[in-house]
Amino acid sequence: MKASVKMLFLESSLELVPRELHREPDVIRSARRYEIPPARLILDKSLHYKAMRGLERKWKRGRPDIIHICLLLATDTPLTRMGVLEVYFHVLDGRVFKVRSDTRLPRHLERFKGVMADLLISDSVPVGSPDPLIFKVSDSLEEFVAREGKLILLWEKGEPRRPEEVVEEAIEENAIIGIGAFPRGDFEETTLRLAYKRYAIAGGHPLAAWSVTSRLLCELERRLGI
């Protein structure tokens, strides 16, 4: 039997510019710069910093670069190409998307943002394809976890564990490995409650999402003999 593992990026800092910000000068300026209507723009702190002033939980929002790098790492490993690793990501509005193993993601952030805007609007890309590369699999994290298996959360306040132990447990228990893909602040209570285990892999030191991803991928490659 072939071991397989699910990796899920949680609360990814990825969303369209909220409608109430469409008339903000920052937003109008970036819409003009990229020749994209505001309704198809991804919220990006480095472009919409001022516009975001009044947003709630703004410290978790507007960082599409995080999920971009995490997905680039997770889809470039031999694990994904061999179908041993399944890659999913959850966004702040609750939806969960699957990234097919043969997806070649845009390397450039601006192009990635374009694809993500299509995805958030249409629930799948390429838009209208009968055989999409990235597509919605759940409307909520709760639904996803109930269907796909137990969730192990990587969390700097969790129980200390070595990355290889986390990987071992995920394989043995057929659990989902959950990694936060937001810049700061903590997981939502609703996310924390869904996890059956919460582990810290760097002795409680905060790590960037891509570093956590990279460390776990590496242990998976080792464990699965690649």
Next chain:
Amino acid sequence: MKASVKMLFLESSLELVPRELHREPDVIRSARRYEIPPARLILDKSLHYKAMRGLERKWKRGRPDIIHICLLLATDTPLTRMGVLEVYFHVLDGRVFKVRSDTRLPRHLERFKGVMADLLISDSVPVGSPDPLIFKVSDSLEEFVAREGKLILLWEKGEPRRPEEVVEEAIEENAIIGIGAFPRGDFEETTLRLAYKRYAIAGGHPLAAWSVTSRLLCELERRLGI
């Protein structure tokens, strides 16, 4: 004695837009879009694809996103913060730069490109600082290798080695770990000749630069007990 390791990104696809392209429509358009004069723009294939048609070795050029992601990974590990890992990168014009361990790189590609333009023009950033975070350490790779130690090259056509063996040898021999940071094609002959060992870590499969980086960082963290 504390083990320490040098990681060097080679032939990084990072340069200013060459002067002869300053009047190309692509270049003028991106200069206007970002409000940056053409002489301070980083060559970027996703913006300057047409302008790059006639460039020699164009398949290796115009991908600043590669070194961006590699440096984000290499500077976010506890290894760098503890001073165990030294991070360098070499660009196509031959210069080698050091990234100080307390550097917080811009997360967003466009901002990173801005900093890199300053660096390529002034040889150090912040520009004019007596205590720069990123600065030139050599004018050529040859000079760098002669001074800093033997070079182990990660090369898909090299001898097969497991990542942990590469790391072990780099520590024992006090060798520099060299990783290509360009999109396609091979190392220059001049680079290959400078390496005393050339190893393939994925059985000859090509891996993205950031995946090679991530795999080696992980083995370093393991080996150095982090």
